[in-house]
Amino acid sequence: MKKVSKTVFCCQECGYQAPKWMGKCPDCGQWQTFVEEVQTLKPSQEARRRALSLQSEPVPIDSIKLEDEYRLLTGIKEFDRVLGGGLVPGTLVLIGGTPGIGKSTLMLQALHGLANMGHKVLYVSGEESIKQISLRSKRLSTVSSDLLVVSEIDIESIQTMIESTRPDVLVIDSIQTMFNADLTSAPGSVSQVRECAIKLMLIAKNTSVPIFLVGHVTKDGAIAGPRLLEHMVDTVLYFEGDRNHVFRILRAVKNRFGSTNEIGVFEMNEMGLEEVVNPSAVFLSERPANTPGSVVTASMEGTRPILVELQALAGSTNFGTPRRTVLGIDQNRVALLVAVMEKKLGMDLMGHDIFMNVAGGVKVDEPAIDVGIVSAIASSFLDKPISDATLVLGEVGLTGEVRAVSHIETRVNETKKMGFSRCLVPESNLKRMTEVKGIDVIGVKTVSEAIEILF
Numbered sequence: 032m033k034k035v036s037k038t039v040f041c042c043q044e045c046g047y048q049a050p051k052w053m054g055k056c057p058d059c060g061q062w063q064t065f066v067e068e069v070q071t072l073k074p075s076q077e078a079r080r081r082a083l084s085l086q087s088e089p090v091p092i093d094s095i096k097l098e099d100e101y102r103l104l105t106g107i108k109e110f111d112r113v114l115g116g117g118l119v120p121g122t123l124v125l126i127g128g129t130p131g132i133g134k135s136t137l138m139l140q141a142l143h144g145l146a147n148m149g150h151k152v153l154y155v156s157g158e159e160s161i162k163q164i165s166l167r168s169k170r171l172s173t174v175s176s177d178l179l180v181v182s183e184i185d186i187e188s189i190q191t192m193i194e195s196t197r198p199d200v201l202v203i204d205s206i207q208t209m210f211n212a213d214l215t216s217a218p219g220s221v222s223q224v225r226e227c228a229i230k231l232m233l234i235a236k237n238t239s240v241p242i243f244l245v246g247h248v249t250k251d252g253a254i255a256g257p258r259l260l261e262h263m264v265d266t267v268l269y270f271e272g273d274r275n276h277v278f279r280i281l282r283a284v285k286n287r288f289g290s291t292n293e294i295g296v297f298e299m300n301e302m303g304l305e306e307v308v309n310p311s312a313v314f315l316s317e318r319p320a321n322t323p324g325s326v327v328t329a330s331m332e333g334t335r336p337i338l339v340e341l342q343a344l345a346g347s348t349n350f351g352t353p354r355r356t357v358l359g360i361d362q363n364r365v366a367l368l369v370a371v372m373e374k375k376l377g378m379d380l381m382g383h384d385i386f387m388n389v390a391g392g393v394k395v396d397e398p399a400i401d402v403g404i405v406s407a408i409a410s411s412f413l414d415k416p417i418s419d420a421t422l423v424l425g426e427v428g429l430t431g432e433v434r435a436v437s438h439i440e441t442r443v444n445e446t447k448k449m450g451f452s453r454c455l456v457p458e459s460n461l462k463r464m465t466e467v468k469g470i471d472v473i474g475v476k477t478v479s480e481a482i483e484i485l486f
Contacts, residue, residue, distance in 0.1 A: 040065040045258060046221040068222055069215040106144030109306040113281050115289015120239040123232050127246040127254040128270030133279055134245050136303050138202045143173035145200050151177050153198035157184040157208030171303040184210045186227045193234060205245040228260055272392055293333030311338035311449055314391040320419055324411030327422045328403030329442040330395045336445040340390040343407035348384045359389030361396055368404050368427055375431035375478055378412055399436035401427035405478050406485055415486050420452040431478050435459040443467050455481055
């Protein structure tokens, strides 16, 4: 009789398969990640029939009739904007984040907003019982008759449930707990996550039901499971923030129906997540006045400018090698700018420890804040404060020149709206932008010129 199954060893980090156990994965380089799994070589007749029923005939692309695009709104404006303006029918959204960051809370609040608008929604939890979900829902005031909850991990039972209840939106919390009885591996393994995600993707595309998948993350911060999971879905959202801070940032890293750089800012309180309408005002609310080492710059997060405070502390070192501790900014970028300051500004920073932080726990990774980094370090090194009414912008090159940045007019308008009276921008940007009344815009060509104006 022909063998219908075989044993393989699968890496639980990347999905690499090998015929025998290996200590180190040759694909991702991780150690002790191979687990033995049994794969079926010959699919059952029922599985083959289901696979064939999902196929369709190819059609010319110009013959496809497009209806007016409509999106489902959750009622949470920050969440809807990150999604690109709402939920597209049939979309598959993957949301990841560290434990306790607020993923399940956000999903429950989003479903409640949809239920209040008359949509039938289904929340499937593989980690909590329905009584636990009910307790959390009452605490968050998200109780609704159109919000259906169930505790289930069997993907076949969930598929039957979807066909019988026909929800408008579905949440799977979490994809790592789902189980397919056709596979012998445990829930959370690469094969289980892959197969369950494929089934849910086919359900979403064939029924036009938007599906949210909540995903666990590894210790490195990446979503656990095969990388195929992120390629398969339409949108990937990351929930960021320190659990010791009240602010949470929802960031889109992949979105087929919207911008990939949008962020939503939320505040965690006893009633759940509350959206922050004006993040700039929140991040600058506790800024110290006339203090050396503090400067404000404008960062673009998708289509929205956000003003953030950069803080720097330069102090003499007691060791041969000075420390460079950086939070919220690329550490290599700071080291590069410190070298430019030593060469072009003559500042002896090799004998100083440098600590940098972005106030509020937000992460900024665009080069437009380079002049802000240089200004904050110079302010602390010289022990001279920068005017509270001044904001700085610009990218710094290795020769000390200040290069142009994108969306300059949007940044300057946000600067004016937040009450700043002076803004330093690259000279090349100043020549191309229209005049903005009510704020003094100064163009600079080099970091030396910027430091002279500031101090």
